[in-house]
Amino acid sequence: MPKEEKKQAPEGFEPSMFENVEPICLFDDLFYVGNRVVGIHILKTSEGLVLFEGTDNPDADEEILQPGLKKLGLQNEKILALMITHGHFDHYMGAAKIQGRTGCPVGMSLEDTAYLSWADENMGPDIPRELPRITRILKDGENLVYGDHCVYVMAAPGHTPGCLNFCFDVHDCGEIHHVVMMGGYGVFGPGNYPDGAYPYGVQWAVDQALLFASSCVKTWEYCKKNHCDVYMNPHPHLCELIEHAEQNRHRKEGEANAFVIGTEGVRQWISERFHVCIESAQKFTDIQVPGRN
Numbered sequence: 001m002p003k004e005e006k007k008q009a010p011e012g013f014e015p016s017m018f019e020n021v022e023p024i025c026l027f028d029d030l031f032y033v034g035n036r037v038v039g040i041h042i043l044k045t046s047e048g049l050v051l052f053e054g055t056d057n058p059d060a061d062e063e064i065l066q067p068g069l070k071k072l073g074l075q076n077e078k079i080l081a082l083m084i085t086h087g088h089f090d091h092y093m094g095a096a097k098i099q100g101r102t103g104c105p106v107g108m109s110l111e112d113t114a115y116l117s118w119a120d121e122n123m124g125p126d127i128p129r130e131l132p133r134i135t136r137i138l139k140d141g142e143n144l145v146y147g148d149h150c151v152y153v154m155a156a157p158g159h160t161p162g163c164l165n166f167c168f169d170v171h172d173c174g175e176i177h178h179v180v181m182m183g184g185y186g187v188f189g190p191g192n193y194p195d196g197a198y199p200y201g202v203q204w205a206v207d208q209a210l211l212f213a214s215s216c217v218k219t220w221e222y223c224k225k226n227h228c229d230v231y232m233n234p235h236p237h238l239c240e241l242i243e244h245a246e247q248n249r250h251r252k253e254g255e256a257n258a259f260v261i262g263t264e265g266v267r268q269w270i271s272e273r274f275h276v277c278i279e280s281a282q283k284f285t286d287i288q289v290p291g292r293n
């Protein structure tokens, strides 16, 4: 996210989107705490909790996680790990304090462990330099076992150089569902920074956009093969999380969980991301495809 988006509600975002929502039970073993823009997904395993993401709030532990766990009745569960999809401030800022209190391992890719400390978009004056200590380097293709659950780590670079997806199973009314949580959602480049201060140059932006498009293909190939039927993103507005939660509030016995969108639904989300990347690559350069512009 460009640094300009941190201080005030960015264009297209109502300030109310940054108010915390009531904790959400998505599945029997998956929960969400946070606001309508970013938050923490909580996977409940037989041995404790796995947290995904650290949000953009340095005090997320006190203000979001602890009260959220209490409302969900999960306050006595051990926190087994905190995994971060990528090294942007709005994903790791609350991680340091969660780690400080619980001592949980914090995982990220090797590339983004470096990226988070030098990325220009993490250097805003309002962004504290309180970085989590990355104690677990997450690698492409590894399966991490936590009690009765398993988290598959997939490298999906482009949004950042070491952006990750996480895939895991969840349960609902005795049925098993396969979740893909996509860490990235697009690529910033020249034109996305209002003051024209994009720091990395056109070549980097186009490379990253095309790399992320390729990661979308990789993600889809995995989802197709593994019949993923639930699509998640750390940003609720990028996976209709709040809307689906609202649908589930009126769910009657025997009705489907609104978060289960089927493999075709997953394909559509990934496809949308793919096209955003291709269009971005086009926009970032003045070399244009004939007949397209």
Ligand SMILES: [Zn+2]
Pocket (backbone or CB within 6 Å): 001, 086, 088, 159
């Ligand atoms: Zn990001």
